[in-house]
Amino acid sequence: MKIAVVGLGHMGTAMVQGLKRGSETLLAYSSNEKKAVELEIPTYQSYQDLLNEGPDVVILTVPAKLVTKVLQDLVAAGLSEKAVVLSAAASVSNADLRAAAPQNPVTTFIPNIPVAVGAGSIALAEDPTITGVNEENVHRLLESLGDVLVVPESQLAIAGTIGGCSPAFIDILMDAMEDAAVAKGMDRGQAGALIASVVKGTATLAQQSNLSAADLKGQITSPGGTTIKGVLALDQHGFRPAIHAAISAAAGD
Numbered sequence: 210m211k212i213a214v215v216g217l218g219h220m221g222t223a224m225v226q227g228l229k230r231g232s233e234t235l236l237a238y239s240s241n242e243k244k245a246v247e248l249e250i251p252t253y254q255s256y257q258d259l260l261n262e263g264p265d266v267v268i269l270t271v272p273a274k275l276v277t278k279v280l281q282d283l284v285a286a287g288l289s290e291k292a293v294v295l296s297a298a299a300s301v302s303n304a305d306l307r308a309a310a311p312q313n314p315v316t317t318f319i320p321n322i323p324v325a326v327g328a329g330s331i332a333l334a335e336d337p338t339i340t341g342v343n344e345e346n347v348h349r350l351l352e353s354l355g356d357v358l359v360v361p362e363s364q365l366a367i368a369g370t371i372g373g374c375s376p377a378f379i380d381i382l383m384d385a386m387e388d389a390a391v392a393k394g395m396d397r398g399q400a401g402a403l404i405a406s407v408v409k410g411t412a413t414l415a416q417q418s419n420l421s422a423a424d425l426k427g428q429i430t431s432p433g434g435t436t437i438k439g440v441l442a443l444d445q446h447g448f449r450p451a452i453h454a455a456i457s458a459a460a461g462d
């Protein structure tokens with residue numbers, strides 16, 4: 210398949226990096242020559258030139274407020290009716306996409322930055338215009354980038370917040386842990402490597418066990434031990450309400 214990525218910012222770049230790990234043909238639209246050189250894929254500076262290459266799939270990773278305008282412009286520039294359009298924007302509905310490209314199969318999904326290394330978490334609210342071979346291709350494409358969770362569109366905001374935004378929350382946790390380790394005399398590089406290993410190991414265990422997060426926490430908090438003291442300190446400092454507030458705010462409450 211030929212896949213065109215429109216919008217080579219953080220998310221578009223991560224999508225290209227992830228997709229480059231597979232065998233699809235990649236193209237991009239960008240006015241940023243430097244970015245095109247860095248990513249080593251053919252990059253076009255006009256929609257017509259991009260569309261002349263006949264992409265089978267167009268992935269929109271432009272700012273959310275520009276998605277419908279960019280899609281309308283692509284249609285005006287000759288987007289084939291066969292091309293499947295995927296929008297990564299956090300707040301653009303399937304109805305918005307259908308209105309902008311009424312003849313195309315379209316769907317909204319929310320990826321996250323770890324797609325760059327094939328370890329993404331992708332929420333897909335599949336539009337009914339995606340059927341048959343297109344549906345198979347969309348699933349294969351997204352599954353090559355990580356775990357795909359199909360959700361009703363009514364749950365895309367919360368699934369997209371957990372998947373798309375929370376890597377930043379986890380980065381903040383890791384950064385804070387690193388500072389605390391450095392304050393205790395640890396080398397920052399060593400602390401960072403250890404923390405990344407801990408997060409990866411904790412996540413892998415959660416994925417591979419049948420236990421809830423609460424039960425996994427229970428395995429670590431030895432009676433009268435050190436971990437429970439840390440857990441109570443987290444509670445005293447409002448860690449859980451802070452997480453609840455962050456997710457509610459990012460989900461648009």
Ligand SMILES: NC(=O)C1=CN([C@@H]2O[C@H](COP(=O)(O)OP(=O)(O)OC[C@H]3O[C@@H](n4cnc5c(N)ncnc54)[C@H](O)[C@@H]3O)[C@@H](O)[C@H]2O)C=CC1
Nearest residue numbers: 216217218219220221270271272273297298299320322373
């Ligand atoms: N950054 C993330 O972790 C995630 C981002 N998204 C979605 O991805 C989209 C992009 O977000 P970011 O990459 O974070 O923003 P960004 O600001 O890093 O990238 C946006 C890119 O679009 C380009 N652009 C602007 N107007 C354009 C146009 N008319 N045609 C083509 N390209 C144009 C900009 O030059 C920029 O490179 C948003 O819709 C966002 O909701 C979704 C999930 C996660």
Ligand SMILES: O=C(O)[C@@H]1CCC=N1
Nearest residue numbers: 298299369370373374
């Ligand atoms: O911050 C944002 O709006 C985007 C959507 C999910 C992650 N980043």
